[in-house]
Amino acid sequence: MALRNFLKLSAIASALVLAGCGGGDINIDTGNGDNGGVTPPPTSACPAFATAASALAGVTTPVCEIKGTITSDVTLTADIAWALSGKVTVGNDNANSATLSIQPGTKVFGKSGADYLVIARGSKIQAVGTATNPIVMTSVNDMLGLSDEESAAEWGGLVLLGKAPTNKCDQANLANCQVQAEGEAGPYGGANPDDNSGALKYVQVRYAGFEVIPDNELNGITFAGVGRGTTVEYIQVHNNLDDGVEFFGGTVDLKHVVLTGNRDDSLDWADGWTGRMQHVLIRHNPNDTKANRGIEADNQSSNFTATPISKPRISNLTIVGNNFDGDEDSEGILLRAGTSAELYNTIVTGPEKMGECFEINTTETADFANSGDLVFRNSIIDCAEPFANIKDANDNVTFDANAWFTAQPNNLVGDALLGGYIPAPNSPALANGFDIGNIDGWFDDVDYIGAFDGTTDWTKGWTISLHPETGAGLDTCPTGTTEVASLTGKLNCQLTGDITTNVTLAAGADYVLSGRVRIGSDNTNNATLTVQPGVTIYGKSGADFLVVTRGSKINAEGTAANPITFTSVQDVIGSPTAEGQWGGLVLLGNAPSNKCADVNNCGIEAEGDAGLYGGPTATDSSGSLNYVIVKHAGYEVIPDNELNGIGFFGVGSGTKCSNIQVHQNLDDGIEMFGGSVSCKNVVLTSNGDDSVDWTDGWNGKLQFVLVKHAADNSKANRGIEADNQSTNQTATPVSNPTIANMTIIGNTFNGTDDSEGVLLRAGTNAQLHNFLITGPEGMGECFELDSTPTKNFALSGELKFTHSVIACSEITEAGKEVSAGVSQTDWFLAQEGNTTAANQAAVLNGIFTIDATPAKDMKPVDAFFDTVTFTGAVSQSNNWTAGWAVGLDD
Secondary structure (H helix, E strand, O other): OHHHHHHHHHHHHHHHHHOOOOOOOOOOOOOOOOOOOOOOOOHHHOOOOOEEEOOOOOOOOOEEEEEEEEOOOEEEOOOOEEEEEEEEEEOEOOEOOOEEEEOOOOEEEEOOOOOEEEEOOOOEEEEEOOOOOOEEEEEHHHHOOOOOOOOOOOOOOEEEEOOOOOOOOOOOOHHHOOEEOHHHOOEEOOOOOOOOOEEEEEEEEEOOOOEEEOOEEOOOEEEEOOOOOOEEEEEEEEOOOOOOEEEEOOOOOEEEEEEEOOOOOOEEEEOOOOOEEEEEEEEOOOOOOOOOEEEEEOOOOOOOOOOOOOOOEEEEEEEEOOOOOOOOOOEEEEEOOOOOOEEEEEEEEOOOOOOOOEEEOOHHHHHHHHHOOOEEEOOEEEOOOOEEOEEOOOOOEEEOHHHHHHHOOOOEEOOOOEEOOEEOOOOOOOOOOOOHHHOOOOOOOOOOOOOOOOOOOOOOOOOOOOOOOOOOOOOOOOOOOEEEOOOOOOOEEEEEEEEOOOEEEOOOOEEEEEEEEEEOOOOOOOOEEEEOOOOEEEEOOOOOEEEEOOOOEEEEEOOOOOOEEEEEHHHHHOOOOOOOOOOOEEEEOOOOOOOOOOHHHOOEEOHHHOOEEOOOOOOOOOEEEEEEEEEOOOOEEEOOEEOOOEEEEOOOOOOEEEEEEEEOOOOOOEEEEOOOOOEEEEEEEOOOOOOEEEEOOOOOEEEEEEEEOOOOOOOOOEEEEEOOOOOOOOOOOOOOOEEEEEEEEOOOOOOOOOOEEEEEOOOOOOEEEEEEEEOOOOOOOOEEEOOHHHHHHHHHOOOEEEOOEEEOOOOOOOOOEEEOOEEHHHHHHHOOOOEEOOOHHHHEEOOEEOOOOOOOOOOOOOOOOOOOOOOOOOEOOEOOOOOOOOOOOO
């Protein structure tokens, strides 16, 4: 850190000298006493309340410096860059009151941690930007282009001091309240809940939070005793060293708040805050930089029962944590020290190593929860470590957070199905919200959970960090990649060989695979490949493919609007596409396979010379795939050994997999070799062999799987081809996945292998529900059992196939029996809820189910599954493929 800051200081000094500047208080002393012999801009460029300061390299506007106390109304205009010098205070405390107005597009910056802006009691700030011209409060480093995603504490911050009540005041004498704010900012508090400190709208506060005095850092924005007469909308605090925003008492309300990359708590309240918030996004740094809680909430740390009790009302909040693990981990919501709250329509989620997502850890707050005073409803917790309980000295649970949360109205512990922070079309967040506007007219009417409705991203255009400039281009390739000749009209960056350090593929470039590219080195030199939304990765030939080795991860989190695409060079340059034009994507994990003689010493060679897989950890994580499309892959890497579109080899249940598609693959679409990985929202189109294939003990889950063989009747084989183990049909663990809501649409391909439906063989077991299998006249058989052990599972009832519809001219091959005298067709029809239909037109409208066969509710079977009212994968009212999947209109 010290070296990094030294280098930044050197760069700042160089930038100032290169700018031809040397006068004014903004000077940075390089240690040689030489100011470069340059002159600041003329004094006439600055108004009377400011002084001229040195120019900044790359900043075209004059720089004017403000300091001390401002006791008359002033305006900061966008044609000047405004430098803070020390503590700048607007007004004295309830005396010499003034208003600081800031025009849209204006930049205000601090040169060091000692520079910060305070609005005193009785004074106001009117900082009203626009979505296209936000007001930016930042550091000189940022002005010089030197701040990055690891930067913080480069200046002080913004402090608003108001005259609204706080429980740190004598409630019988609020008019004479004098509470000292952090950072020696000044006194706050009073008797006026409607107090007005002005307006903040479309305002960013970046890279602040310096330790002004020992153990006393400033928050990005501090609201101390601020009243509800103050307007706060569309604000962002980014990369603050301490909290993002903190409320010390007061009644101020806020809408559209973005808190990103903050190193301590993102949202903190104490001392009797009773305001309201709606539409709040909290995202910890996705690079796993330091973070603590999304919310840390107190009543009063020294008096848990002080009044007024902290009790804000908050709706439509999304918290996305990270994997930071230090003295204080990345966590979700902590309510403590006697606070109460009303929380509606909240999502808390994060990656697998995020800390607990909901905790109440004081009895007083737990009492509010048990009495109903504390409200937390219509909310989703989607975390590996969802809850932390209160325990007594004997380790007995005295407050069960899980039991309490799940007992509240319409709460869910499970997959929120987010793409980044936006809910997917079939996310449980959509249409399940509580319309808080019915109980409080200040709130916008909503029907969704979380900060976003799945359609509109209100953060676009005015925030920093959330939206890499897709298509705008990068100047240089990210670390870990190498620039190569461009074939796509933008920067092309190549990945080669074994990658043993974390690499992020940023939007704004296209990425090229050269040969076999492996992330990590088989449980050593582990690394994470992060892929940003909208990125395209392409292979130039069949020898190019991507492998994520055991112990390493891929975090490919696209969105419905900006999916991540793995494809061929032919596709990116607009040439004709076909199957087998590049290799594919391979994930190797540490989960069990029945090919392992000893799971603790397992190393099975994956297809395509990809590497080793298998191990003892069923919950192993290989990262996340969300809104990922793999197209035109499946090349024969070595003779008789083609790659699947996505190969899951010993991949564990800790891996997140949703909204994935494999399109036009030469071999199988997806294949599971053992492991326990589960996926939702899977599209498999125009693949040349089997669409879903499993073997070697896979026991994961799938829901919402759409298989569509090529509309031109080109090569296809089975919708499902399933084995236990081909060389040992009774090997354990036996393959036994659970799959619900699958649609298979065949074609009329007739070759060595025809287009067919479901083949269960080689000793596999399975739990299949809510299937719809169909295709045109001339499609092969739609269902077949093809080994004695598998048939025995069917006869014993261990193999289940229920609530499903087959609409095929050839349901099963003539003469095929489950046992003597029992045809496979008769067995299928004897299962619960099964039926047949005349043809494809009777059950589907395009890809949408129109058949009325009742579906099985899988939610009581396993919380992984969503409750549905239809068989098959997609309904007209639940079209989760919309906006991102390809090849469905053919």
